[in-house]
Amino acid sequence: MAKRHCPRQEEEDVDGMLVDDDDDGRVIDSDDMDTPNHGQQSSLPLWTVPSDTISTFLSPLLGTQCIIGTLSLVRKAFHTIAAEPSTHLCVHIHTAKAIHLTGQQLSVWLTRLSKTKRAVLFCPVTESITSLVEGTSNTLTYLEMDHSHSERHGRPRLLSERQGASLVEFPVLEEARVGGDWAQAAPRKRWALRSLVSLSVRDCRLLVPVIGFGVWWRSFAPALRSFEYDDDGCWSTHPYPYDTLPLQELLRVTTSVPDLSALKVLRLEIRSCFTHGGAQLLAQRDLRLEEVDIALSPEYLSTQDIENVDDFRQLCLAPNVTENWSRSDFWFRLESLYDSSGMSSEVLRSCAGTIKTLASVPTEVSMSTHLTGTGVSHLALYGLVPSLVFSRARTLTVESQPSDGPPLAEIVLSHVPHLFPCVTRAEALVDDMSDALVQRVLGQLPMLEAVLLETTIAFSEESEDETWLRVDQTDKDRPFAERAREATKDTWVYWEQGDTEGSVDFESCQEIAWWCVRATHHLSCLESIFVNITVEGDQGWEQGQAGGDIARVLQECLTHRPGTPPDALRVPFHLLLREYGFEMVELPHVEFDCRVEVRRLGLPVPSQKRITDYFSVARQ
The missing domain is CATH 3.80.10 (Leucine-rich repeat, LRR (right-handed beta-alpha superhelix))
Structure with a gap:
């Protein structure tokens, strides 16, 4: 049998019009507050507090949410004062559910909120809440x-x-x-x-x-x-x-x-x-x-x-x-300052203050030039560049352009340490890392830690891999080529499945070998190259087998010496490495299908032990 609707129930319906989500997402309504063990234990202390203290101190702190909403443990204690407008000076509603009021509820609460001074409402847009806000218009x-x-x-x-x-x-x-x-x-x-x-x-x-x-x-x-x-x-x-x-x-x-x-x-x-x-x-x-x-x-x-x-x-x-x-x-295009077709001398002079202000904002700066030498720019640039500091820049992109692109302004090149005091990462989008101008730019960055080589970067015009060079921070006065001690190359090779067996794509391995040879040749202090290889193509291969096959193919790849024509005599990769003082070893695969390290001969590797190391331990 349905419960008869009595005046007391109607009063609770008016008071409990707003809902709020508790910690577990359950909506607490007024009916949830009639549990015997809830009301007395928590509400008795509040009954003993004088009404003026409640109105003056507690109500603004707890907010009207505690009265018209959902906090069941205190709701009964506030029931007698809920109708008093002075207890609703601060209204706070926080719910993800849309609030829709009946006409009776709205009329009751418009009176109760007639003295509200502060309202914070985090809830969906409804006509009812809008009407409540309008009810506070005289005092809000x-x-x-x-x-x-x-x-x-x-x-x-x-x-x-x-x-x-x-x-x-x-x-x-x-x-x-x-x-x-x-x-x-x-x-x-x-x-x-x-x-x-x-x-x-x-x-x-x-x-x-x-x-x-x-x-x-x-x-x-x-x-x-x-x-x-x-x-x-x-x-x-x-x-x-x-x-x-x-x-x-x-x-x-x-x-x-x-x-x-x-x-x-x-x-x-x-x-x-x-x-x-x-x-x-x-x-x-x-x-x-x-x-x-x-x-x-x-x-x-x-x-x-x-x-x-x-x-x-x-x-x-x-x-x-x-x-x-x-x-x-935004990222700042430094080339726009020294490219005569982009910014005139008049603009450089008139906007010098704004350029200086905006230079302190970006975290990324680009420097695009044809890298065939430096050039002379506007006279206004010579007065502007010494005052620029890209203090928030952490990344500098150096990109090569065709020969008809803007030459790098000499005043910019000579102020690289002052312009970029905090750059830790450089992205070199260049065809040849051995270019003297690139080496000069990167070598002047005082806080440089790593260089990212992408697309046609990396010693090879056809490479599309991601390659990092780790830069030594101890000898900052030495040329950049002598500070690059470690390289990491993430690349891929094709696996081609034949009728009876599969094989590694030879050209992919040959490209990796050619890159490593050029890196060891141009970076005189390079100590190790970590090559992480992912296999793509047909799936008819086993991970362990593929890794071993790739390492063997790499060892025997034929490549030519840097500086010789492409049709010159080709030498097996492992022999050419020996000639330059390097060797290649296979590493545990971890997250890749194959991992190898090209490292300088005689280089101590704490993480690896040679077989003779075990004999020395046994003698002790």
Whole structure:
């Protein structure tokens, strides 16, 4: 038989309208709070606390969530004061479930929240929660609304638009932080935030194009002093609908806001902040920022990007402005400074301050040149380069270009240690690691630890493997070729299955042998090369057998000496290694199908013991 609905039950239904997930994901409702052993033991101490103490001290700390939501152990103790508005000065709701209120529940809680000053809501967008927020409009000073990451990237939840010319006034709201689909609440519900001083908007898909949102907050929040806009993460699972998100669309002046002089703090993290000529329009509206925190995120900064940023810094920033560009994510193309076709001498001079500021931001820098010698660049470059320091750069890419590419500026080459004091990794995209210019660039990097050789890098124009050179840090004054002590090459070979048996592709092994010979020839202090080989192709092979076959084929591969023509006399790989003072040994396979080490003869290897080592131990 169904339980009869009594007035007491109806009162609990009103009080228990909101839900929250506990630690194990179970939703605790008001009915769960009637367990005999729960209420008395935990609520008795709270009954002894004076009501003024509860209202003044405990309620703001515990938050209204404890009363209208789910914490069953304290809920009964607060039941008698739940109807008192002074106990709801701070409202905190955190749930992944959508909250929908009946008309009776809404009317009760609109009265109870009439004195709320601070509201923090982490829940899905619903009309009910929006109405609750509007019920606090006369007293609310701080508002934060967001929802879970999974909800943010799901289907958008749209609120209905308020019809008519009436506005919902929030006369004392000074700070608002909204995320995801909650950012639509203010413009769609026509909230007037005339006392709003600080506004933060995060991860919102529904504000594109941003012009509609920009018009709203400038029209109905004219006192805004600090504005933060971050679209990071909005479009990781959805196509981005516009090519740019220009700053002037957010700051476009309307008849309601004739100027932008009130705005002093700007924090942005969007794909594109600036457009050509945009800074002039903003400056005409008296935008003079005292603090900027902008995260640029293009793939790289073009010449036009640098000019646009420079215009913004020159025209829209106050004299004693505090700037922070460290959250930016881009790589700096150093060649754009010494390539006469990319940046003129006039741009170098006028944008010198901006270039210096942006140089301290990227963690990756590229240097592209034809590597046939150095050249003379703009005179302005000679005054700029000594002032540049890529202090955050940890990776430097050196890439060779065709002969018609820009030559490396001598002023850049002579300041490599000053430009890159913290680079630990270099990527050499060059045809010949023995090139004197490459050696000179890499040899000047004071903190270099490793060099990555890719594609046509590695002593061979056909190699597509990944190769690392470990650089000795002890003798930094010696040439780079004399500091490279160890190399690691991850490569692959083909396994071809015949009618009766399989075999290793000879050309793949020959390529590995040729690379090792050139490395031992050009890097005079190289002590060992670790070659990690993965087998690809037909699967008719056994791992142990394939590894042994590869090692045997490598030993007998015919290759020629470096510096001789390709049709010169070829010598077996193991004999050529002996000639250069090296030997090849097979190592345990571990994660690869075959591992070998090409190492200098007589080199002590602590991890391996020769058979004579065991005799010496036995004699002791």
